Amino acid sequence: MRILLVGEYSRLHNSLKEGLEALHHDVTIIGTGDNFKQFPVDYSIFPKYFLKNKLLVFLNKALFRVFKLDLQLAEKGIRFWYFLPKLKNYDVVQLINSNAIETYPFFSKFLLKRLFNQNKKSFLLVCGEDTPIIDFLLTDKLKYSILTPYLKDNNLKSEFRFSLKYTQKNYRDLYDFVKERVSATIVSDLDYKIPIPEKTLIPNPINTDKIAFENLDISKRIVIFMGINKSSYIKKGTVFFEKALAIIKEKYADKVEIISAENIPYSKYIMLYSRAHILLDQVYGYDQGYNALEAMAKGKVVFTGAETEFMNHYNLHERVAINALADVDYLVNELSFLIENPEEIVAIGKRTRAFIEREHQYVKIAQKYLDLWNSN
Template identity: 50%
Template sequence: MKILLIGEYSRLHNSLKEGLIALGHEVTIAGSGDYFKKYPVDIHFEIKYTKGIMLFVKKVLFRLFKIDITSLHIKKQFNSHKEKFKNYDVVQLINEKAFGTYAKTEIQLLKFVFEHNKNVYLLSCGADYTNVKFANKNKLRYSILTPYEANKEKSNEFLYILDYLSNPYKELHGFVYKNIKGVIASDIDYHLPLQENKLYLGLIPNPINTEKLKYIEPKTEGKIIIFHGINEHNYYKKGNDIFEASLKIIQEKYSEKIEVITTRSLPYDTYINMFNSAHIILDQVYSYDQGFNALEAMAKGKVVFTGAEQEWLDFYGLQKDTVCINALPDAKYIAEKLEWLILNPEKITEISKHARAFVEKEHLYTTIAEKYIKTWSPK
């Protein structure tokens, strides 16, 4: 099949592409590469006006005239590539806002995609109208909106998330759902809000290319190395403030037994190798399942603090603390779990092996690609 994947978050579409190519399909990815992360794409959209004086000009123009010059620049690039967006057997959008433009522009671009391709599917991955509305109604024990609700003076970081509840994005949501064949969830966080949706086709786990991720057997004779990779754009949303508070507790108690590595907003190719020496990875707090970065770290044999709630345990038939550690929004709790691992290093080795085996069993990129092909195929 000839397949177009629009948008890229956390390397999901790249790993899926690799799996699909291994099965004999022709695959093209279009997108920006997710800003500073710089993931590979075949049709590249440059994102301009994001810093300096032009960012200021952009904000003024949007405030006065509701004109988003970044969106207009992406639209101009799209128009120069129009022929590359026609006549695919399958098109998948990584998100309702797959091109990353303002809602009005997104509808214009997607209209062309829908008019020239019969089988377009939506992946629920990242914030969208459905899951933000679900979180806003407090239907979960905690969500990506929990830190906003607890401390609203930090609202600037959440403005783009809350935008999904505005009328323009509600209109975009309706337009997308009127034109897609179905929607697929990439993990439990997106599965829970979709369960009553008539277009929901089910959860297909994130594809991980384990051939590119070598398992690193942990050596626990010396210091335990803890890695904390911070994305400054999502500092509170990912719970980095809670991780830093837990690290302060554990450093005061076990400074001679641990080493902490902290990085900020690294490109993907740098980030994926920065934590090779680490035993423990601090990934994210407000999630029920693992995102892509967590799964890649698990594939390398790291003990990852991430989403691993009961809903996820039930889905995969697992016991807690066997393949990763559930990172609750509680610094004291996280510090206690870190202490447990520091004092029981054999647990690091045990969880490391289970983590790799879990990814190979449930997330192998070729097996996941087969699940996508089956889901996309006409019934």
């Protein structure tokens, strides 16, 4: 099969591509590479002129301030349009989001109509924020979610503009446009399955051949790593980790080393956390996101979403990750337990790798995608 994957936010589509290629399929990725993360793509629509040229960056900021025009969005769409003649005769097209092209919604609809018409079947993957996800989270039916800070304090609205844009008419229309034209919608984990339970869940693919398990050496200091993405700082609850780490640093000054990194490329992010025993990911999740899963594949102990719903879904009886909560005392207690019982770090790390191999192995997951694509 010839398969076109549109968009890349986390390395999900790259790992899926690797799994599909192992099964002898022809796969192409088109996307921006997600700005500073710089994920590999075959056709890049990265808006280099309005992100790299200082004069054009200044012009874009001025236009946005006065007219609310963002020429980065326009550049992405124009770059995609130039690639359209090459994006033909694919058996499957999969969008990583209804806004996978990341341009103006009206332009997205124009481009997607062309894309859908010149290929066979199309599918939508919900593995992040999208209209039905935000709609559900705004009902505040869950005990917590990425929107919890906003629901508690509407003054944070500007910090959640990326999330809330999916409730605007133009983005809602775009989602409806895509939903009506795809053969099926897929979700990647429980954080998206819970809001839209009728959709099929296919777990994130993790390339367990590229990501080697590392036996954790705890003979010296325990290394704790925290990656900070400023754009999702509040949504991930990073402030709770920072406060907990301040206490841990003082409490265990001679036993721990803390590494934090902000807005760095994916390749450097991987290099920095390779020495870590413990990785701090997010507090508002029910399941693991992509960064957490890759760290778990290495055998790291990850503080992330690992709620009861997750344990039940995968029929787990022992922890493969630490369920992180927006509670500094709780985080300090969990970290303290691991620091004082380092053998538990080793035990969790081994269970974690086994879990990834069982539930997220990239070739197995690629086959699940193929089965779904072929049945719709």
